[in-house]
Amino acid sequence: MTIKGKAYIAGIYEHPTRHAPDKSTAQLHAEVAKGALEDAGLSAADVDGYFCAGDAPGGAWPMVDYLGLKVRHIDSTETGGCSYLIHVGHAAEAIAAGKCSIALITLAGKPRTGPMPPRAAGAEADFEMAYGATTHNAYGMCAMRHMHDYGTTSEQLAWIKVAASHHAQYNPHAMLKEVVTVEDVINSPMISDPLHRMDCCVVTDGGGALIVTTPEIAKSLKKPLVRLIGHGEAMKGPRGGKDLDLTYSAGVWSGPRAFEEAGITPKDIKYASIYDSFTITVLMQLEDLGFCRKGEGGKFVADGNLISGVGKLPFNTDGGGLCSNHPVNRGGMTKVIEAVRQLRGEAHPKVQVQNCDLAIAHGTGGLLGVRHAASTCILERV
Amino acid sequence: MSEAKKLPAPVTNPETKAFWDAATEGKFLIKRCTACGEAHYFPRSICPFCFSDHTVWEQSAGEGEIYTFSIMRKSPTGPYAIGYVTLKEGPSLQTNFVDCDFDALKIGQKVKVVFKPTDGAPLPFFTPV
Numbered sequence: 115m116t117i118k119g120k121a122y123i124a125g126i127y128e129h130p131t132r133h134a135p136d137k138s139t140a141q142l143h144a145e146v147a148k149g150a151l152e153d154a155g156l157s158a159a160d161v162d163g164y165f166c167a168g169d170a171p172g173g174a175w176p177m178v179d180y181l182g183l184k185v186r187h188i189d190s191t192e193t194g195g196c197s198y199l200i201h202v203g204h205a206a207e208a209i210a211a212g213k214c215s216i217a218l219i220t221l222a223g224k225p226r227t228g229p230m231p232p233r234a235a236g237a238e239a240d241f242e243m244a245y246g247a248t249t250h251n252a253y254g255m256c257a258m259r260h261m262h263d264y265g266t267t268s269e270q271l272a273w274i275k276v277a278a279s280h281h282a283q284y285n286p287h288a289m290l291k292e293v294v295t296v297e298d299v300i301n302s303p304m305i306s307d308p309l310h311r312m313d314c315c316v317v318t319d320g321g322g323a324l325i326v327t328t329p330e331i332a333k334s335l336k337k338p339l340v341r342l343i344g345h346g347e348a349m350k351g352p353r354g355g356k357d358l359d360l361t362y363s364a365g366v367w368s369g370p371r372a373f374e375e376a377g378i379t380p381k382d383i384k385y386a387s388i389y390d391s392f393t394i395t396v397l398m399q400l401e402d403l404g405f406c407r408k409g410e411g412g413k414f415v416a417d418g419n420l421i422s423g424v425g426k427l428p429f430n431t432d433g434g435g436l437c438s439n440h441p442v443n444r445g446g447m448t449k450v451i452e453a454v455r456q457l458r459g460e461a462h463p464k465v466q467v468q469n470c471d472l473a474i475a476h477g478t479g480g481l482l483g484v485r486h487a488a489s490t491c492i493l494e495r496v
Numbered sequence: 497m498s499e500a501k502k503l504p505a506p507v508t509n510p511e512t513k514a515f516w517d518a519a520t521e522g523k524f525l526i527k528r529c530t531a532c533g534e535a536h537y538f539p540r541s542i543c544p545f546c547f548s549d550h551t552v553w554e555q556s557a558g559e560g561e562i563y564t565f566s567i568m569r570k571s572p573t574g575p576y577a578i579g580y581v582t583l584k585e586g587p588s589l590q591t592n593f594v595d596c597d598f599d600a601l602k603i604g605q606k607v608k609v610v611f612k613p614t615d616g617a618p619l620p621f622f623t624p625v
Contacts, residue, residue: 239507258603309566
């Protein structure tokens with residue numbers, strides 16, 4: 115049993131806003147849903163499956179009602195920023211099983227306008243909450259240990275931001291369009307050692323949506339065909355504190371599962387959307403996915419190797435979370451959207467990868483240095 | 497000006513009450529599974545390694561070394577050092593490094609537990625030896 119080739123991404127939409135104080139969160143969900151349906155050439159009445167995560171106000175049932183949908187399949191899997199990558203896989207499973215035929219996945223929220231509500235505490239709360247783990251320092255702890263174990267440098271991490279900024283200059287919606295240098299990054303203020311301000315992603319309002327459907331319906335629509343051929347998901351945490359190793363992510367499990375299902379290897383990938391909450395996030399995930407060996411991520415990302423048209427692995431050609439957009443502090447949705455743009459040939463001409471027929475969209479959710487999920491989607495242009 | 501950080505009192509629950517009762521007496525407890533022999537932290541009633549319910553409380557020496565850390569420079573309550581300690585008994589745990597020069601912290605440095613008061617049970621932190 116496999117989902118390989120059984121589901122197509124027929125609609126994508128990224129909200130152009132980066133700051134939306136004049137809109138409600140539910141409204142943003144509706145706007146991205148409308149955008150993705152129009153992109154696909156479908157209507158809300160066609161939707162029979164709905165997928166959302168913790169950013170959807172009230173969860174799945176208030177959203178389904180608010181959007182006026184009539185669905186026969188619902189999934190509100192919540193794994194932070196990679197929820198939407200998992201939703202793509204789950205939508206494919208539901209479609210392959212005949213549980214729905216047109217799945218809508220939405221993400222939206224307004225962290226730039228105001229603080230996000232705290233997430234519910236887990237069993238670890240009394241033993242961890244007082245220590246003030248935040249995204250910045252949780253990823254800082256990973257970077258600190260990665261540098262200790264493998265000699266990774268701040269300059270190498272900076273190359274990831276530099277590559278993202280080279281792409282963002284061509285994205286009219288990008289929050290940060292200025293091309294930056296390695297020196298700019300390492301001279302930016304220290305936020306949480308060893309991560310500087312420019313090692314961190316942007317905070318933006320906004321959102322995005324996807325339409326996942328059957329091969330038959332996708333072929334009846336007008337957009338270039340993009341299908342899911344491999345998917346993986348996994349979780350990692352301190353798990354009782356045994357053999358703690360913060361230099362790898364759950365991508366070491368989700369990645370190989372996705373590649374095996376797709377029947378390809380990292381060498382076959384023409385374009386990579388890699389979640390970039392921080393520069394270290396990208397470096398660790400590239401290693402974990404097998405684009406280079408563990409510990410060699412620093413060398414791999416240096417000297418523009420991630421810049422489209424320059425390096426061997428063009429990544430995040432929209433400018434990614436580091437420069438363009440990180441709606442609701444959750445990067446998985448925009449990772450899928452830019453991968454589909456690349457496979458359709460709809461990326462900006464300055465960053466479009468030639469003959470882009472295989473792409474990966476991968477991300478993590480939660481805190482890399484504490485506990486997190488990961489999900490990998492391998493996408494193919496048909 | 498940053499305001500002093502007020503430490504939250506542990507909520508506690510039946511599964512972890514013994515840990516917090518011991519903390520009140522200045523003792524730092526971990527859990528060990530008598531089926532597989534592994535120690536773990538934070539404490540659970542069922543072993544996260546072998547799923548046995550034969551877990552028992554054990555007093556830790558409260559000594560270990562820094563696995564990693566990060567100094568949070570941007571915080572409304574002032575800079576703080578978060579990190580992980582690997583205890584002599586094996587488990588690694590999340591904590592803050594306190595009563596020290598943050599800029600002198602190093603991976604591998606020896607540290608020991610120190611309790612800080614809250615409105616409830618005291619919370620364990622670690623400080624360089």
